[in-house]
Amino acid sequence: PLVIVGRVLLLPFRAALEKVVAFTDGFLTSISESLSVEDWRNRMDQEILWLHGGGDTNEVDEVLASIHEFGTTMVDDVMVPRGDVVGISVDATVEEARVLAKEEGFSRYPVYRDSMDNVVGVLHVLDLLHANPKDTIKGLARDPLITNATKSVERLLSEFQGSYNQLAVVADEFGGIAGIATVEDLLEELVGEIHDETDNKENPVRRVEAGVYIVEATARVDELNESLGLNLPEGEYDTLGGLVLERLERIPRIGERLQEDEVGIEVAAAEPNRIHTIRLTVRKETAKRHDG
Structure with a gap:
């Protein structure tokens, strides 16, 4: 009986999901095969199985919710x-x-x-x-x-x-x-999340030498404080790039610097409208505690 109920509940959304699956079949044949795409395709296969009554009730609920939201979600x-x-x-x-x-x-x-x-x-x-x-x-x-x-x-x-x-x-x-x-x-x-064929899976923090790091501007300040043992100020911004923008009140040029307590901050890569990477130079005492 539960399977029959699931089929009835999902019936109004079947056309929408199968339309998406039909598109993704064509999409997948146009790009190179990779594990992440194959994993994603398996998930799509599971959703089709759920449409026909498979899967447990929690999974069916998740699919039902995602399909409903998909139909009402705007590009914005x-x-x-x-x-x-x-x-x-x-x-x-x-x-x-x-x-x-x-x-x-x-x-x-x-x-x-x-x-x-x-x-x-x-x-x-x-x-x-x-x-x-x-x-x-x-x-x-x-x-x-x-x-x-x-x-x-x-x-x-x-x-x-x-x-x-x-x-x-x-x-x-x-x-x-x-x-x-x-x-x-x-x-x-x-x-759910899938991976672009060139998704960057690297850590946003790259250690160059003792006490020197190249950090993505999108790295979160709270996570940097925790992982590197720093005390960078936290404010209305979330990211390291946001901290720099708040301090300078403009988009900086490559090479511009500021100091936050024990951390020297230098813009390593940027465009006229965006900061890409930032070089952090940490005071020796702090670096020794972190680098061991």
Whole structure:
């Protein structure tokens, strides 16, 4: 009886989920196989099994909730906001694009002309592999898919399928961009976190030498304090980059420095609109306690 009830409850959502699964079958054949994608696909298979009455009641409840939310979620809820978007100029060389891709670890980047409000294409890192390092990326950029923040993620997923794009530029009401949304962002709403084929799995903190660390600007201050034995101040910001921005009240240039108690902070990599990595130099006494 419980299985029959589960089937009845899930019936209204069956078409929506099977539509997503049909899309992902085509999506998966267009990218290289990897363990993370295979694990994700297994999860999709399990959800289809649940549609036909398999799985325990807790799992069925989770699927039911995620499918229902998927149908009512807007692009604004899942997109990467403009401030966190890493783009690349259409005039950049292939070699410059390779360096950026290595630093950032994403597989696709919006390509802009003059500013991020004028996105003219999307660059896939696989297209850089056999390109001439001295050429610009202009000829490699693919036409962007433009969408808006109030569109449903279900509708955007259909547009992804029809256009064979996997990254959409989310336009704002002023003609600029509000952010980006990817196939991965949308599917994670339904099946949980999956991994991009170039996801960076490295620790956000890299020890260079005793007392010296290169840290991602997105690293959380509280976690840095705990892991490195520091006493960096915590405020309305969450991240190390947020701390720097609050102190300087602007986006700093590479090489700019400030001091917080026993920690020297230097901007190691940045763009005009974003800090990427920060070099921390910890006072010898603190470093000895942490490094042992």
